[in-house]
Amino acid sequence: FYRFLSTHTGRKLQDKVALITGAASGIGKATATKFINNGARVIIADIQQKLGQDTANELGPNASFITCDVTKESDISNAVDFAISEHKQLDIMFNNAGIACKTPPSIVDLDMAVFDKVMNVNVHGLVAGIKHAARVMIPRGTGSILCTASITGVMGGMSQHTYSISKFAVIGTVKSLASELCRHGIRVNCISPFAIPTPFVMDEMSLLYPNLDAQRHLEIVHSAGVLKGANCEPDDIANAALFLVSDDAKYVSGHNLVVDGGFTSF
Numbered sequence: 001f002y003r004f005l006s007t008h009t010g011r012k013l014q015d016k017v018a019l020i021t022g023a024a025s026g027i028g029k030a031t032a033t034k035f036i037n038n039g040a041r042v043i044i045a046d047i048q049q050k051l052g053q054d055t056a057n058e059l060g061p062n063a064s065f066i067t068c069d070v071t072k073e074s075d076i077s078n079a080v081d082f083a084i085s086e087h088k089q090l091d092i093m094f095n096n097a098g099i100a101c102k103t104p105p106s107i108v109d110l111d112m113a114v115f116d117k118v119m120n121v122n123v124h125g126l127v128a129g130i131k132h133a134a135r136v137m138i139p140r141g142t143g144s145i146l147c148t149a150s151i152t153g154v155m156g157g158m159s160q161h162t163y164s165i166s167k168f169a170v171i172g173t174v175k176s177l178a179s180e181l182c183r184h185g186i187r188v189n190c191i192s193p194f195a196i197p198t199p200f201v202m203d204e205m206s207l208l209y210p211n212l213d214a215q216r217h218l219e220i221v222h223s224a225g226v227l228k229g230a231n232c233e234p235d236d237i238a239n240a241a242l243f244l245v246s247d248d249a250k251y252v253s254g255h256n257l258v259v260d261g262g263f264t265s266f
């Protein structure tokens with residue numbers, strides 16, 4: 001019956017189980033919603049306990065929440081084990097949690113503790129996510145792993161070197177591990193968003209330009225260099241995520257899908 005439903009209703013993730021880190025908010029939440037609307041059961045893994053639980057309640061019976069700090073390998077391992085104990089399988093792992101930081105204009109002034117903190121979430125946590133997803137996907141010989149990179153991992157000079165370095169590492173990780181995992185039937189891809197209005201981006205704007213209203217800055221960025229009238233939102237990234245994890249992309253691996261309204265084409 002469910003197979004009939006997926007074929008005849010266009011639900012692209014019928015019977016699939018997805019684990020999404022950083023899904024209490026923003027891009028992760030929009031993607032969790034999209035996946036559920038396409039027939040998946042989704043585990044929301046986030047460091048924010050109340051918001052994560054509220055999000056799961058809002059998304060209904062096909063969503064569940066687990067507290068997870070991606071910098072702790074045991075939390076990631078537990079989240080993956082939770083997927084197996086609750087749903088018997090893990091088809092999709094979306095390593096989406098990420099943070100930014102205040103970066104000094106000069107590398108000479110870089111606080112290495114801040115650098116380590118960002119790398120710990122954006123790279124170490126993401127690699128651990130891939131490691132534990134692969135642990136349960138390899139024996140099944142199938143799976144789709146997705147990561148959130150950024151256009152700051154495609155082009156340097158965006159005046160935020162620490163965050164940019166971490167996102168270059170995300171794209172490098174995806175390419176390195178896609179080639180390793182392809183022989184196990186596991187695809188590994190990433191998405192590079194730009195200036196999607198979420199709490200993260202508003203905080204980032206405030207860090208980078210403390211004297212400018214974050215919303216106003218976002219409007220300036222959009223009017224300067226992205227598709228006219230595109231009016232981007234987290235759902236634009238969720239659409240890209242759905243494509244990459246679904247069978248529509250069954251021959252796509254090691255790819256970085258830039259979703260930036262044309263910004264990096266200038």
Ligand code: NAD
Nearest residue numbers: 022025026027047069070097098150193194195196198200
């Ligand atoms: P967001 O702030 O709405 O969501 C980020 C989520 O990650 C939050 O729910 C937060 O609690 C969670 N998180 C942070 N640290 C964590 C940790 N240690 N363990 C588990 N969860 C943790 O922001 P968003 O814009 O949806 O960001 C999602 C991803 O998108 C990030 O990786 C970010 O770098 C990336 N990104 C966003 C944009 C954009 O324009 N919004 C652009 C490029 C990249």
